[in-house]
Amino acid sequence: MSISQEGIHCNYLNEMDLVWDRPDTFTDTTLHYCPGCGHSVINRLIMESVQELNIEEKTIGVAPVGCSVFAYHYMFIDMQEAAHGRASAVATGIKRILPDRIVFSYQGDGDLAAIGTAETIHTVNRGENILMLFINNGIYGMTGGQMSPTTLKGSITSTSPDGRDYNQHGYPLDITKIIAQMPGSAYVTRQSVDSANAVRKTKKAMMKSLKYQMDGGRGVCFIEIVSNCPSGWKMTPTESNEWLRNEIFNHYELGDIKQLPKLKTNEI
Amino acid sequence: MxxxxxxxxxxxxxxxxxxxxxxxxxxxxxxxxxxxxxxxxxxxxxxxxxxxxxxxxxxxxxxxxxxxxxxxxxxxxxxxxxxxxxxxxxxxxxxxxxxxxxxxxxxxxxxxxxxxxxxxxxxxxxxxxxxxxxxxxxxxxxxxxxxxxxxxxxxxxxxxxxxxxxxxxxxxxxxxxxxxxxxxxxxxxxxxxxxxxxxxxxxxxxxxxxxxxxxxxxxxxxxxxxxxxxxxxxxxxxEVMFETIETEDADFLLIAFGLTSRIAHKALEMARENNIKVGLLRPQTLFPFPTQAIAELAENVQAILTIEMNAGQMVEDVRLAVNGRTPVYFYGRMGGVIPQPNEIYQKIKDVYHSSSKQISE
Amino acid sequence: MTKSSGHIIINIQKCKGCELCIIECPQNGMALSSNINQNGYHYAYLAEDICTGCTNCALICPEAIIKVYRKKKSKILKQPVSTL
Missing domain, CATH: 3.40.50.970 (Thiamin diphosphate (ThDP)-binding fold, Pyr/PP domains)
Incomplete structure (x- = not known):
């Protein structure tokens, strides 16, 4: 690691504790994400959680098609890369065959809420004991910024050049709320990673979900992370996070939608 | 047992x-x-x-x-x-x-x-x-x-x-x-x-x-x-697998797989009763295809008839295997119709008694 | 020579200059360099000697390239930090 020659230097680092460093489960590979992209943070957070719970030897992740298609380059655990929309079906196959392993899927809004809606709904409906991570940035980032099912009204994308029009394109799909109503979901929450505090909360939700799965919980833990796409939104990273706070969170309100049930000891 | x-x-x-x-x-x-x-x-x-x-x-x-x-x-x-x-x-x-x-x-x-x-x-x-x-x-x-x-x-x-x-x-x-x-x-x-x-x-x-x-x-x-x-x-x-029935002395070869091979076998018996020396090759693996076996048999028969329950799909692989050594004919029924043995026998007779030019597809 | 209770070390060659850490620093101690790294990005650095080691910059950093140090609570010196 090269050390900055610019700015403040410290000559007594050995008198200090290292209080934060890149987790070992997060590889040294340079991330391919655009500057300021929330995917990078979310990729890291799930690996941080896996490391803190000491479950890297029993965790299997499922990567999606979309911007995080290369998630397995960064996550130092066994992983499968699923076809577009099918991550939850693939995760189902893994979890059913290896029920004592910890399984999570990672999908974007086009993947989970458009092409994979049927798999998403039915995975939740079966109450699979997996963690589903849903990164909602309201756009198809990888393919060049097209409108997604969660794009808000008026948003200009490469396939809604005049802004999303409900008459032509329908309404933003709030799949997380649908999932919260289903008996197969155990824990449903909507978080973000636009600030350090939001990052702490999202990690807490991940830790909680993984622990629940480790304790043999019943049902899907579903974490939506409303995130940014600076490149797709044609904004700077800072602007994109401000846009999240000023516009997007008004529509996709943050917070727990379904609380985790308390496990009875005989269920474990 | x-x-x-x-x-x-x-x-x-x-x-x-x-x-x-x-x-x-x-x-x-x-x-x-x-x-x-x-x-x-x-x-x-x-x-x-x-x-x-x-x-x-x-x-x-x-x-x-x-x-x-x-x-x-x-x-x-x-x-x-x-x-x-x-x-x-x-x-x-x-x-x-x-x-x-x-x-x-x-x-x-x-x-x-x-x-x-x-x-x-x-x-x-x-x-x-x-x-x-x-x-x-x-x-x-x-x-x-x-x-x-x-x-x-x-x-x-x-x-x-x-x-x-x-x-x-x-x-x-x-x-x-x-x-x-x-x-x-x-x-x-x-x-x-x-x-x-x-x-x-x-x-x-x-x-x-x-x-x-x-x-x-x-x-x-x-x-x-x-x-x-x-x-x-x-x-x-x-991994090629196939079965041959009465191909040793055959001068006319049927090729069929799956269900149609059973019907073709019946038609073969009818033809043999009428002194037409028919043999049957049945691919048990479709990929890999018994290309070599078909090529060898093609050297010794006057014609080949492929029978399928479709518009003629495997027959293309048969033709590639035969590579012009002998005429290849096709008989098929489609849409879920199962061909009857006498239909196939009739087709055998037609082909057998005709010249080398192809009759019908 | 720093006097503050915290310190950060940034792997500047991997910085993409998104500036999220600069916004996030509660002390306003970070800045974007006018220089560029090997990938052509202006990179973030600790400009003011006021770091508290709160980890906010590291948590928001998409590239996960910020190490955060904080002064030991006890005054007894332990062995040097091995990661240096």
């Missing part, structure tokens, strides 16, 4: 899968294969064995992808429209080199078609079916006994080559009842250790196992393709 049991083809196939050490089944109801699903829902029980009815064939094949990626023996079954839905997933499975067993109990198409038996999915099964350059190892049973036998062979070949294997059968073979004898087969003796690549959780002493089909670098993706093609070449060299 193991006991002879009277069973439906679909059920014999399902029972054989259990005896072959099936760990996970993921499927969706569709006629005429639903008995496989139903049988396994009742009998694939016990610890570490999974039966799951998926929400669609699309989900089912992707569950197979995930489960096969864990290195266990897993399968799915469907019928034609469902097999079409699975093609994307099968392409991924072939590229990711995941061993698994697929079953297509073919019905008449195209479209929703009919639930009557057909061989209309030959091209889809043998030529790849989904996107990209890949092949399935395809077995074509023609009896309830083979519906069972090819399951064991299929799982063993899938493990050996790390490739998806397809049993291409049809509604009639799936529904018919015949005696079947299940061989002695202990799955423990056929266990293949897939831990070198399977995703079962990364142990401390190794790097992560990653199952992916993505390679943005063209050169690297070509390497993947070259590797797959080398595997298919090895399959072509080692």
């Amino acid at each position: 193991n006991k002879k049991i009277l069973m439906k083809g679909n059920e014999a196939l399902a029972e054989a899968a259990i005896r072959a050490g099936l760990k996970g089944y993921f499927g969706y109801p569709i006629t005429p294969q639903s008995e496989i699903l139903e049988y396994l829902s009742r009998h694939l029980v016990g610890s570490n064995r999974v039966f799951l009815q998926a929400e669609s064939e699309v989900a089912a094949i992707n569950m197979v992808y995930g489960a096969a990626g864990c290195g266990e023996r897993v399968m799915t079954s469907t019928s034609s429209p469902g097999f079409s839905l699975m093609q994307e997933g099968i392409s991924y499975i072939a590229c990711a080199e995941l061993p698994c067993l697929l079953v297509n109990v073919v019905r008449g198409g195209p479209g929703l078609g009919t639930i009557q038996p057909s061989q209309g999915d030959y091209f889809q099964a043998v030529k790849g079916g989904g996107h990209g350059d890949y092949k399935l190892l395809v077995y074509a049973p023609n009896s309830v006994q083979e519906m069972a036998d090819f399951v064991y062979k299929g799982f063993d070949a899938a493990d050996k080559y790390r490739t998806p294997v397809l049993i291409l059968t049809d509604g009639a073979l799936g529904q018919m009842m015949e005696p079947v004898v299940f061989p002695d087969y202990n799955p423990d003796n056929h266990y293949t250790n897939h831990s070198a690549w399977a995703t079962r959780g990364k142990s401390k002493n190794r790097d992560p196992n990653v199952i992916t089909t993505l390679n943005l670098e063209a050169d690297a993706m070509e390497k993947t393709n070259i590797h797959l093609q080398a595997k298919y070449k090895s399959i072509m060299e080692n």
